[in-house]
Amino acid sequence: xxxxxxxxxxxxxxxxxxxxxxxxxxxxxxxxxxxxxxxxxxxxxxxxxxxxxxxxxxxxxxxxxxxxxxxxxxxxxxxxxxxxxxxxxxxxxxxxxxxxxxxxxxxxxxxxxxxxxxxxxxxxxxxxxxxxxxx
Amino acid sequence: xxxxxxxxxxxxxxxxxxxxxxxxxxxxxxxxxxxxxxxxxxxxxxxxxxxxxxxxxxxxxxxxxxxxxxxxxxxxxxxxxxxxxxxxxxxxxxxxxxxxxxxxxxxxxxxxxxxxxxxxxxxxxxxxxxxxxxxxxxxxxxxxxxxxxx
Numbered sequence: 055x056x057x058x059x060x061x062x063x064x065x066x067x068x069x070x071x072x073x074x075x076x077x078x079x080x081x082x083x084x085x086x087x088x089x090x091x092x093x094x095x096x097x098x099x100x101x102x103x104x105x106x107x108x109x110x111x112x113x114x115x116x117x118x119x120x121x122x123x124x125x126x127x128x129x130x131x132x133x134x135x136x137x138x139x140x141x142x143x144x145x146x147x148x149x150x151x152x153x154x155x156x157x158x159x160x161x162x163x164x165x166x167x168x169x170x171x172x173x174x175x176x177x178x179x180x181x182x183x184x185x186x187x188x189x
Numbered sequence: 190x191x192x193x194x195x196x197x198x199x200x201x202x203x204x205x206x207x208x209x210x211x212x213x214x215x216x217x218x219x220x221x222x223x224x225x226x227x228x229x230x231x232x233x234x235x236x237x238x239x240x241x242x243x244x245x246x247x248x249x250x251x252x253x254x255x256x257x258x259x260x261x262x263x264x265x266x267x268x269x270x271x272x273x274x275x276x277x278x279x280x281x282x283x284x285x286x287x288x289x290x291x292x293x294x295x296x297x298x299x300x301x302x303x304x305x306x307x308x309x310x311x312x313x314x315x316x317x318x319x320x321x322x323x324x325x326x327x328x329x330x331x332x333x334x335x336x337x338x339x
């Protein structure tokens with residue numbers, strides 16, 4: 055039952071991402087110049103596809119480190135593919151490394167922030183627990 | 190509040206009488222605590238059924254729609270659902286730490302932060318349980334509540 059639920063959630067994510075991709079590709083053939091709205095749409099595609107990808111990783115990969123590595127590589131490819139295929143920007147292969155480094159930076163930043171906040175919460179919880187055991 | 194304790198060999202069963210003008214929140218808590226003293230949770234292990242005192246239980250976990258109670262060494266199957274256990278007043282020292290787990294705070298040794306930013310609860314039997322971030326607020330409130338009670 056849980057597996058069916060997980061597959062359904064992943065399917066919904068993929069479906070929403072595919073819908074947005076389809077919309078942008080149709081729009082792509084009509085408009086030649088990039089507008090702010092189109093860039094926004096492109097970002098939505100990226101976030102939806104990345105979210106779907108991360109959702110799948112989260113469901114099927116249990117090893118945490120492997121999850122991060124796969125996530126970083128996958129996200130890079132998604133961003134690269136979205137920009138390249140949408141035809142808005144001419145992107146060269148050498149930019150792939152730049153995108154990858156940007157993704158790694160974001161991942162590291164998020165990881166550091168999460169670690170910092172979890173440490174802060176743990177300290178707070180331990181303090182409260184100590185207070186209880188003291189009394 | 191006056192407390193009188195009489196020791197006598199004439200009675201067969203311990204009796205507690207509370208004399209008061211009105212029942213306030215403090216008294217309600219005491220009554221719940223006294224009621225909980227005689228409360229047992231029924232646990233099954235194969236054909237054997239055992240009555241477990243709440244303070245001997247480390248945590249409850251729900252796996253595949255079945256609820257299990259974990260003692261120091263034993264794991265028993267329990268008839269209650271997690272949401273039902275949450276409502277029992279005798280389990281006042283228990284708190285939900287994830288969707289599938291209710292933990293006894295009295296059995297907590299410490300909290301630990303993991304490298305993957307997850308929070309782990311280390312129990313007195315050195316067992317580790319994951320604390321879901323969604324339930325951290327609830328846990329903090331429970332710890333505060335217990336601190337105030339003491």
